[in-house]
Amino acid sequence: xxxxxxxxxxxxxxxxxxxxxxxxxxxxxxxxxxxxxxxxxxxxxxxxxxxxxxxxxxxxxxxxxxxxxxxxxxxxxxxxxxxxxxxxxxxxxxxxxxxxxxxxxxxxxxxxxxxxxxxxxxxxxxxxxxxxxxxxxxxxxxxxxxxxxxxxxxxxxxxxxxxxxxxxxxxxxxxxxxxxxxxxxxxxxxxxxxxxxxxxxxxxxxxxxxxxxxxxxxxxxxxxxxxxxxxxxxxxxxxxxxxxxxxxxxxxxxxxxxxxxxxxxxxxxxxxxxxxxxxxxxxxxxxxxxxxxxxxxxxxxxxxxxxxxxxxxxxxxxxxxxxxxxxxxxxxxxxxxxxxxxxxxxxxxxxxxxxxxxxxxxxxxxxxxxxxxxxxxxxxxxxxxxxxxxxxxxxxxxxxxxxxxxxxxxxxxxxxxxxxxxxxxxxxxxxxxxxxxxxxxxxxxxxxxxxxxxxxxxxxxxxxxxxxxxxxxxxxxxxxxxxxxxxxxxxxxxxxxxxxxxxxxxxxxxxxxxxxxxxxxxxxxxxxxxxxxxxxxxxxxxxxxxxxxxxxx
Numbered sequence: 001x002x003x004x005x006x007x008x009x010x011x012x013x014x015x016x017x018x019x020x021x022x023x024x025x026x027x028x029x030x031x032x033x034x035x036x037x038x039x040x041x042x043x044x045x046x047x048x049x050x051x052x053x054x055x056x057x058x059x060x061x062x063x064x065x066x067x068x069x070x071x072x073x074x075x076x077x078x079x080x081x082x083x084x085x086x087x088x089x090x091x092x093x094x095x096x097x098x099x100x101x102x103x104x105x106x107x108x109x110x111x112x113x114x115x116x117x118x119x120x121x122x123x124x125x126x127x128x129x130x131x132x133x134x135x136x137x138x139x140x141x142x143x144x145x146x147x148x149x150x151x152x153x154x155x156x157x158x159x160x161x162x163x164x165x166x167x168x169x170x171x172x173x174x175x176x177x178x179x180x181x182x183x184x185x186x187x188x189x190x191x192x193x194x195x196x197x198x199x200x201x202x203x204x205x206x207x208x209x210x211x212x213x214x215x216x217x218x219x220x221x222x223x224x225x226x227x228x229x230x231x232x233x234x235x236x237x238x239x240x241x242x243x244x245x246x247x248x249x250x251x252x253x254x255x256x257x258x259x260x261x262x263x264x265x266x267x268x269x270x271x272x273x274x275x276x277x278x279x280x281x282x283x284x285x286x287x288x289x290x291x292x293x294x295x296x297x298x299x300x301x302x303x304x305x306x307x308x309x310x311x312x313x314x315x316x317x318x319x320x321x322x323x324x325x326x327x328x329x330x331x332x333x334x335x336x337x338x339x340x341x342x343x344x345x346x347x348x349x350x351x352x353x354x355x356x357x358x359x360x361x362x363x364x365x366x367x368x369x370x371x372x373x374x375x376x377x378x379x380x381x382x383x384x385x386x387x388x389x390x391x392x393x394x395x396x397x398x399x400x401x402x403x404x405x406x407x408x409x410x411x412x413x414x415x416x417x418x419x420x421x422x423x424x425x426x427x428x429x430x431x432x433x434x435x436x437x438x439x440x441x442x443x444x445x446x447x448x449x450x451x452x453x454x455x456x457x458x459x460x461x462x463x464x465x466x467x468x469x470x471x472x473x474x475x476x477x478x479x480x481x482x483x484x485x486x487x488x489x490x491x492x493x494x495x496x497x498x499x500x501x502x503x504x505x506x507x508x509x510x511x512x513x514x515x516x517x518x519x520x521x522x523x524x525x526x527x528x529x530x531x532x533x534x535x536x537x538x539x540x541x542x543x544x545x546x547x548x549x550x551x552x553x
Contacts, residue, residue: 043263044275044294044304046311049243049256056084056253057551064550067094067126074101074146074154081160086213087251091131091142091160092548099148100125105542106143107133113179114203116187118542123149128548130250131158132541133187133209136165165208168197170507170527172206174520179204181519182511183488187541190495190509192524193220195482196241196272197531199230201539206522210249210541217241217272218534219280226545227254229288231276240264241274244290249541250548257311263293265300269337271530278347287314289358291346294318298328301344303360317376319344319362324389327365333437334364348412352426355379359428361413366406366440368413368430370458382406382454382463384439397456397463404465407452408445409435412484412535416453419466424459427466429494431483449478451485451496451512469496469512477501477508484535493519497536507533 063080072078072095083092100123107116116133127146134140139161146154170192182204189201189209199220200211212230219231223246232243242264244257259275266273277300280290286308294302298320305315320328323344331343345363352359352370357379359370370379378395381388384406385396399406407430416427432452436445450470456463470477482499491513498508507527511520524533 044259044261044292044313046306046313047258047260048311049258052256053253059084060551063092063094064552067096072096073098074144075156077144077156077158079158079160081162082251084251084253087210087249088213089132089134089136089162089208089210090250091134092250093127093129093131093144093158095127097125097127097146097148099150101127101146101148103127103129104143104145104147105129105131106145107131108135108141109133109203109209110135110205110207114205114207116209116541118186120547128550130542130548131160132249133189133203134160134162135207135209136162138162165211166198166213168528168531169200169208169211170524170531172202172208172522172524174202174204174206174522176518176521177204178519181491181493181513181517183491183493183538185540187543188538189541190520190522191220191537191539192507192509192533193218193535193537194527194531195267195534197528201541202522204520212251215241217274218278219244219276220535220537221281222537222539222543223282224545226543229280229282231274231280233272234258239272241272241276244276244280244288248546252548255308257306261293263295263299265293265338265340267530279349281349281351283351284353289349289351291349297341299340299342300346301328303346303349317371319346322371322376322378323365324392331364348414350414352415354426359413359415361410361430363409363411363433364437366408366410366436366438368407368410368428380456380458380461382456384441386439395461397461400462400464404463405432405444405452406440407432407434408440409433409437409481411482412486414485414487416487417489419455422457425455425457427453427455429453429485429487431479431485431496432468432470433479433481433483435480446475446478446480448474449483449498451494467514469494469510469516470498473498482532482534484533486537488538495536495538497533499533499535504529504532507536509533509536511538 078094080092082088102121104119109115139159142158144156191201196217199216200208202208214232215236221229227246227248230245242259246255247253261275264273264275276290289305293299301319303317304313328343348361350359356373361368367383369381381396411431413430419427432450434449436442448471450468453467455466477498479498479500484497486495494512496510507524509522
């Protein structure tokens with residue numbers, strides 16, 4: 001008797017195999033489509049600049065050759081000023097010791113409390129010492145102390161002479177600096193991040209202690225490894241900010257990304273243009289999330305995630321897909337001379353590690369919002385309720401408190417550490433420019449600008465004000481554009497930048513305690529047109545997260 005079950009089983013197996021193959025092909029096609037969509041973001045292309053990196057490696061090889069050929073010891077050190085050509089207030093000191101030793105650096109300031117000190121505590125015999133924070137136009141007497149494992153200590157004082165500051169760096173006037181109440185370490189400085197021209201950092205005396213000779217625009221972020229993410233141009237005379245670099249405070253490049261796009265755009269007629277506008281951050285996986293221009297008609301409403309090692313675009317978020325079509329199709333609140341529609345004007349993004357989400361700020365929608373980073377779905381919206389379709393009701397935060405005010409034309413929405421021990425809440429700081437563009441309280445619009453702390457109950461979808469600073473200054477400190485606020489975690493102080501004052505001729509930077517007391521008050525003037533403080537940051541030159549490594553082969 002013939003076994004008729006075997007052919008049936010074979011046929012059934014083939015059918016199952018074909019089904020699973022079809023499903024697999026479907027998923028592969030969907031993944032391929034998503035990858036193609038991500039990498040073809042309206043013509044944006046990103047390439048790594050390996051040629052410049054190779055030139056840098058050649059330069060480092062010459063430094064090592066000098067070290068090997070010379071008799072450089074703790075008493076006769078090789079000093080290389082501005083070793084990478086773009087950070088003039090730095091130097092690299094190279095020498096060898098016959099026994100393992102650790103090194104301490106002290107760079108004097110104009111007062112004792114402005115001295116910058118740092119210790120390299122690893123015992124080594126070959127020493128590559130970064131000297132950071134030199135004073136400009138000065139014969140700096142830098143102390144290098146070498147302590148060997150056997151207890152022998154040698155101190156060498158090096159004279160490192162620096163030149164004048166560039167003409168375009170502003171004049172810094174520090175009115176108040178209560179150093180015992182400020183958030184300062186051995187090398188903490190206040191960084192002036194410009195809309196254009198030079199980024200620089202000053203100490204509590206107002207003396208500039210660091211700057212980069214390459215122009216910068218908007219993006220100046222310190223990364224987890226202590227490096228800087230820095231947006232610049234191929235040449236300072238160029239028209240477009242399209243070079244994104246990862247570098248350290250010595251001016252060494254670690255990665256250089258060249259971006260090209262036909263959709264670069266200027267803030268206003270006659271200004272330089274940019275592809276990355278306003279912000280870029282590091283994600284937990286090490287990749288970078290950039291706010292970009294990516295459309296012929298609409299600008300400043302797209303984000304792209306790029307792989308750190310390759311620059312490949314792996315994710316795209318188009319904010320037009322999250323908002324009602326009339327918000328951008330019928331937007332008329334602001335106009336541009338080039339005819340492009342800047343309906344959202346994204347000016348900040350921050351990652352929330354507690355739930356894999358991002359919080360973004362859209363100036364022209366007077367809106368701060370949280371987005372699930374996996375699904376791109378809206379978690380909540382902090383904005384006045386007018387004009388939103390009913391389907392957004394469940395994500396619009398409901399205000400609590402009689403004196404509550406929604407932000408308007410705001411900047412830098414940042415996340416604070418847990419403030420109340422409630423896992424359902426999140427506290428954010430926002431720089432509220434207070435210019436109603438699409439929605440908000442028009443009676444208060446343009447009367448003042450402020451930094452404000454909101455507490456959001458994400459479960460109940462409610463929001464209330466906890467703290468603010470700036471209303472007391474009234475229109476004198478009103479900031480039509482730019483501005484920032486940062487939380488300083490060791491003290492709980494807030495660093496606030498009133499960037500656009502007195503018809504764009506002055507930037508005011510404050511460090512303020514939780515009690516509203518001013519512990520630092522500084523003003524920057526005499527900067528060229530458009531070079532006001534877009535943001536103010538507080539970073540340490542010696543942050544303990546990176547060390548000098550030179551190319552050896």
